[in-house]
Amino acid sequence: MTHLQESWFSRIAGQGARMLRTLPPEFAHDVAIRCLEADSLAWFPGACFPGAAPDVAAAASGPDVDLRVSVPGIGTIPHPVGLAAGFDKNARAIRGLARLGFSHMEIGAVTPLAQPGNPRPRLFRYPADESLINRMGFNNDGAEMISARLRALAWNHESCPVGVNIGKNKDTAASEAIDDFLKVHDAFKDSASFFVVNLSSPNTPGLRELASPAFVERIAAAFGPRTRGLWIKFDPDMSRDVFQELVRATGDHGFAGLVLTNTHRVASPQAGGQSGAPLAALSNRTLEWAWEVHRGAIPTIGVGGMMTGRDIFDKIARGSRAVQIYTSFVYRGPWVVAMMLRELKEELRRRGFHSVAEAFGSYHA
């Protein structure tokens, strides 16, 4: 793959992404998923995004800066950048997304039963702020269908670990929520690489209110030894005291780690969860608060507002073992992983680091 070809492909893909952004947001998302699904077809792999995989490989490799990271329970991955939950809720496009270079990804949120989510419109773009607001409400095909899809793929998790974001059905009472978590976990126990319990979506009434130390303890009691494979995803809107109590509970009960964070709850210009650039500071704040409690002992995956490689550096320096993106994928297009890895390398080099591992936690030094 020559440099000229790479730039042609990435330029065309960039144009495609710009065209998508002229369409209504959720329709554009569906088109993107269909393209990635087509890209997954065995008879013509890489058809929609030729050249992406080699371009990411080139961006990730090289002797100067080592981007590899080891995430306990997930494994050693070639670079830290994964895809956040909510993009491929139904596990339709895993192969295509892996080809775009994500080092790991979360599918879902998956609930035990299929549900339609909230009425449309429920996804809104704010390009001037590089943000999105969504109130999707866990629209998904349900655990049975999605796990069958993942099993049929016979996915090689060593190439790209795929985890499941676990949700509860809207109609499930709070007192029954853990049964929902167990059902989803059970459906994927042989096909997923890791699990993230979602206690943080602002769009399922009552879900965030479950995030208490007592509830975290109840989850651990219900899951028993399986708790070691469970991550918990929290929201960025809590006070420091409340948040730090939760971090302590997560560590005390032996969870795999923390995914920080979900979206920021807003009431205007639309009600829902805000993602993208305005979320970065809030999400970074939770990483700092978490570090005050665990000093790097609880594995943390940083999510929220990373638009450039520099923003990835900020998360790693604050103690994230890996990171996940969503909104920058929408705004920067299918080459986002390659672009952000180049920027991350540049930032590491500028600061005199030779590897991501070396930069881990450096903000707190």
Ligand SMILES: Cc1cc2nc3c(=O)[nH]c(=O)nc-3n(C[C@H](O)[C@H](O)[C@H](O)COP(=O)(O)O)c2cc1C
């Ligand atoms: C349309 C949309 C749907 C989402 N759905 C989920 C979800 O089902 N489960 C979840 O844990 N997070 C979900 N998220 C949150 C993302 O995983 C991520 O935490 C958030 O967008 C912040 O990252 P970003 O600023 O890079 O987008 C969703 C985000 C968006 C924009």
